[in-house]
Amino acid sequence: MLSIGVVGAGKVGAVLAARLREAGHEIIAAAGESDASRDRAAALLPGVPLMKPSAVARSCDLLLLTVPDDMLPNVVRVLADSGSLREGQYVVHTSGRHGLAVLAPAAAVGAHVIALHPAMTFTGTSVDLERLDGCVFGLTAGPDERLLAEDLVRELGGRPTWVPEEMRGLYHAGLAHGANHLVTLVSEAMDLLAAAGSADPAGTLRPLLEAALDNALERGDAALTGPIVRGDVQTVKAHLEDIKANRPDTLPSYVAMARATLDRAVTDGRVLPIRALSILRLLDAAVAPTSRHQDH
Numbered sequence: 001m002l003s004i005g006v007v008g009a010g011k012v013g014a015v016l017a018a019r020l021r022e023a024g025h026e027i028i029a030a031a032g033e034s035d036a037s038r039d040r041a042a043a044l045l046p047g048v049p050l051m052k053p054s055a056v057a058r059s060c061d062l063l064l065l066t067v068p069d070d071m072l073p074n075v076v077r078v079l080a081d082s083g084s085l086r087e088g089q090y091v092v093h094t095s096g097r098h099g100l101a102v103l104a105p106a107a108a109v110g111a112h113v114i115a116l117h118p119a120m121t122f123t124g125t126s127v128d129l130e131r132l133d134g135c136v137f138g139l140t141a142g143p144d145e146r147l148l149a150e151d152l153v154r155e156l157g158g159r160p161t162w163v164p165e166e167m168r169g170l171y172h173a174g175l176a177h178g179a180n181h182l183v184t185l186v187s188e189a190m191d192l193l194a195a196a197g198s199a200d201p202a203g204t205l206r207p208l209l210e211a212a213l214d215n216a217l218e219r220g221d222a223a224l225t226g227p228i229v230r231g232d233v234q235t236v237k238a239h240l241e242d243i244k245a246n247r248p249d250t251l252p253s254y255v256a257m258a259r260a261t262l263d264r265a266v267t268d269g270r271v272l273p274i275r276a277l278s279i280l281r282l283l284d285a286a287v288a289p290t291s292r293h294q295d296h
């Protein structure tokens with residue numbers, strides 16, 4: 001059993017700490033000043049005292065740093081410079097983008113450092129707790145910390161995957177491109193259906209999108225269907241005209257995704273280059289500046 005301190009009690013910190021508490025660890029203190037952090041701590045970590053970050057860091061065997069990515073370098077440096085971290089202590093952060101370099105000030109005082117990123121989206125409520133079951137955690141740690149890092153992930157209900165230090169950015173870009181841009185894509189698709197008069201855009205899309213997501217995760221590019229891979233030039237042309245007339249705000253991303261889709265379908269040989277060229281010309285024309293702009 002470890003005594004764990006949490007800086008701060010945000011969406012991730014409060015939920016991971018609650019899970020580690022269930023696993024038998026003692027959550028000794030947490031930091032958080034906003035009403036949101038205080039409410040989360042009260043709901044997910046009842047009885048855990050709220051303290052200043054330096055006091056939390058001093059009080060624990062394992063310090064969980066769950067602050068925003070951009071704050072992390074400064075928080076680690078301030079805690080190290082103020083003597084709040086110590087040799088042999090575990091210092092763990094949950095950022096996807098950062099690896100171990102950001103924890104260098106902690107490593108310099110002899111702390112064991114670990115990057116432990118849950119590949120999950122958090123609401124900061126109890127609904128997140130069961131989503132941790134089977135969740136993948138991107139781990140970066142040295143040989144001495146490997147076992148503890150994997151144990152923590154298992155106690156959280158997750159599965160570990162190891163990410164090399166120099167690949168953290170790319171690993172995180174892959175997750176963000178998939179999960180964050182998917183939200184934008186789905187929202188735009190709902191906008192188009194709403195503009196087409198659908199009373200239930202989400203309900204209309206759900207079975208289709210769930211099937212497409214399952215197929216893509218299983219088969220990659222081979223799962224692709226639709227006008228681009230069929231080479232249906234006239235259908236793509238009609239899409240572009242209708243989008244331009246009704247929801248021109250979604251045209252740039254439709255064109256960008258259609259270009260990427262086309263490239264991949266040509267590369268795997270499913271669209272003839274001659275067909276692809278016709279579609280590409282349409283896509284280019286749809287977002288080309290008007291002649292009035294070109295005069296400037």
Ligand SMILES: NC(=O)c1ccc[n+]([C@@H]2O[C@H](COP(=O)([O-])OP(=O)(O)OC[C@H]3O[C@@H](n4cnc5c(N)ncnc54)[C@H](OP(=O)(O)O)[C@@H]3O)[C@@H](O)[C@H]2O)c1
Pocket residue numbers: 007008009010011012013031032033034035036037053066067068069071075094095096117118119120121122123124
């Ligand atoms: N949200 C997700 O879905 C998700 C998923 C995976 C990984 N992560 C990663 O987990 C980390 C935390 O994200 P989050 O979404 O939980 O953030 P969050 O909900 O915004 O919570 C951040 C916490 O850090 C505290 N904090 C902010 N600035 C601080 C500072 N300078 N010193 C001390 N404490 C400070 C905040 O306290 P106050 O409220 O008092 O300001 C709050 O308790 C990030 O590295 C993020 O990339 C997030």
